[in-house]
Amino acid sequence: MNIEWQGAQDIKDIYGCLIDTELNVSVEARDQASAVITHAQMQKFAGLGIYTYNLPEAWGGLGWKYAPWGHVLEKIGYLSLDVSFPFLISVRMSFITALLAVQRADINDVYIKDLIEGKKAGAFAYTENADAFSFLSCAVPEKGAEYYVLNGLKAIVTGAETADIFLMFVRAETADIQVFLVRADDPGVAITPRAMHGCRSTGIATVEMVNVRVHKSRLLIATDGLSFAQRYFLNCRRALQTTLFLGRARAVIEATLAYLHTTVRHQRPLIDLQHVQALVGEMYILLESARTSVFYALNRQDRAESDPYWDSVSSSAKYQAVEAVNKIAALALNVTGGWGYTESSGIGRAQRDFASLIAGADPQEKLKVDIGIQKIHEMEMHNQRCHQ
Ligand SMILES: Cc1cc2nc3c(=O)[nH]c(=O)nc-3n(C[C@H](O)[C@H](O)[C@H](O)COP(=O)(O)OP(=O)(O)OC[C@H]3O[C@@H](n4cnc5c(N)ncnc54)[C@H](O)[C@@H]3O)c2cc1C
Structure with a gap:
């Protein structure tokens, strides 16, 4: 692959007008107010196909891998005065690919189409004020293990303010890491925006769970969630x-x-x-x-x-x-x-x-x-x- 900078005209032809009118003109005001780029704004870009490059062909995408997708993000970063925009796009896209990697048809049927079309958005809730080996957030199965009760606080979650669903990394009873799908509207979930030094329009927030009761079908990764986190969130995105x-x-x-x-x-x-x-x-x-x-x-x-x-x-x-x-x-x-x-x-x-x-x-x-x-x-x- 040619890594020489070719200019950003191809991406500008598709998204340039929207980037200017929706984002660039208002970048200073948005930054000053730490205002998040809205769902409605993101949906307009999704409508033009921004989530299709890195999307598998089986889901109607172009199936581009990391390097060509990286070139797209680089060009959007060049065109958008607001770094928060490509940052958010990259997180939302990685969320889609991570969810697909779980290979749960029942979950995909409910969420993937809406995520690609920007009607819904996902975020990774991993970091807390501790090492992964000593996470305080935890999942406790109820008697019979039909439901789990989740508690914990995730400290910095990009895009949480406008997210509908989270990949939630918590400690299991065995001290292993498990991954649950948690919805923003699950009773007991509280999302609190955080004031940050930069990237202020990504909607970074804390996500707190107090006795959040979820059905066992929401348990996406039952064992070794740490490897899943590395493979589909941390290492692959670094x-x-x-x-x-x-x-x-x-x-x-x-x-x-x-x-x-x-x-x-x-x-x-x-x-x-x-x-x-x-x-x-x-x-x-x-x-x-x-x-x-x-x-x-x-x-x-x-x-x-x-x-x-x-x-x-x-x-x-x-x-x-x-x-x-x-x-x-x-x-x-x-x-x-x-x-x-x-x-x-x-x-x-x-x-x-x-x-x-x-x-x-x-x-x-x-x-x-x-x-x-x-x-x-x-x-x-x-x-x-x-x-x-
Ligand atoms: C803009 C932004 C977006 C983010 N988005 C997300 C998100 O979407 N989801 C999510 O879950 N998290 C997110 N995070 C959190 C991010 O992943 C963590 O900040 C990062 O992993 C570091 O974790 P920590 O803050 O606990 O620092 P730690 O890793 O605990 O480190 C704290 C400090 O100690 C130092 N340190 C740690 N270990 C050592 C060592 N062995 N030797 C020497 N020094 C050491 C580090 O350099 C660091 O300065 C985001 C963070 C930022 C800044």
């Missing part, structure tokens, strides 16, 4: 999720260039100063090297060459891309003076949005630790084999 940020980072560089061309200091446009040119070069080096590793990782995923449960190449790509986009935003602010710091430049908002992945999709520092541990272990195993 590199993918950065693509939309890379698209926005490109737009930030272009906005910076426009400013540098039109701003004159010492009788010369800033763009003519060699130090400024070097900075522009540095931004492109950061962007293109991050893209190279991200699309390399996604292509490996597509060829089924990556570890589906925890892949160090995808994790490295995520790490590198997040470092890169955050540095690009900082460099842009370095050369755009007071204008860069105004709200209307969009650079400050991008900087806040880019910071979301310092913690999201596994914190940067934790990735370093986990990659280090894995590589040390691999080396030790290799040495042991050599000495046998």
Whole structure:
């Protein structure tokens, strides 16, 4: 697959008008109010087929894998001044593929069509203020195990504010992780919007469950829900999720260039100063090297060459891309003076949005630790084999 940037015209032809009228014109007001992108807005994009690229052909989709889908997200990130939009799209799409992976015809019949058409929306309720091995949220079967009672608090759930259903990861009686389908309108479910530093229109919220009683048919994964979480939520999305940020980072560089061309200091446009040119070069080096590793990782995923449960190449790509986009935003602010710091430049908002992945999709520092541990272990195993 060609990973060279080809421009975003193909995606602009389909969604550009809607992105401008529904999202770009109102981005500042929405960000200031931490207002969520609504169901109705998302449904308009669904109507144009935004959930069909990564959708299996059996469900009427194009069956595109991670890398081509990543290119679509990158282009949407480039076109949308609001990073929250492609972020939300990527979560909703991953939710559909995760639900399909459960292979429950009864569940699919009820939900999948509505999810694809944007009439309903799903979110992943995984993180709580604890390691997965010590989750406090739990499911207790009632006598006879016809029903389960769920309790717990999920701390940060993207898209929860407008979600109808959740993939809910909870501790079973055995301390194993189970996955339930929980509905936003189940009695005992409370969704509370959270004020965030960036990505403010994704509708991030806490999801609390107090004695939520669900039928056993809602138990989607009975054992080893942790592997399911890695395979269909965390590991598979780690590199993918950065693509939309890379698209926005490109737009930030272009906005910076426009400013540098039109701003004159010492009788010369800033763009003519060699130090400024070097900075522009540095931004492109950061962007293109991050893209190279991200699309390399996604292509490996597509060829089924990556570890589906925890892949160090995808994790490295995520790490590198997040470092890169955050540095690009900082460099842009370095050369755009007071204008860069105004709200209307969009650079400050991008900087806040880019910071979301310092913690999201596994914190940067934790990735370093986990990659280090894995590589040390691999080396030790290799040495042991050599000495046998
Ligand atoms: C924008 C955004 C969207 C999100 N969306 C969702 C969502 O939709 N659903 C969901 O369930 N969750 C979501 N999350 C939560 C996200 O997955 C978690 O924030 C992330 O997994 C980290 O978990 P944590 O916050 O508990 O931090 P931890 O992993 O507990 O880490 C806390 C801090 O300790 C450090 N640390 C941890 N372990 C080590 C170690 N061994 N050595 C050194 N340092 C360490 C980390 O670097 C980090 O700074 C989202 C988060 C963000 C920011």
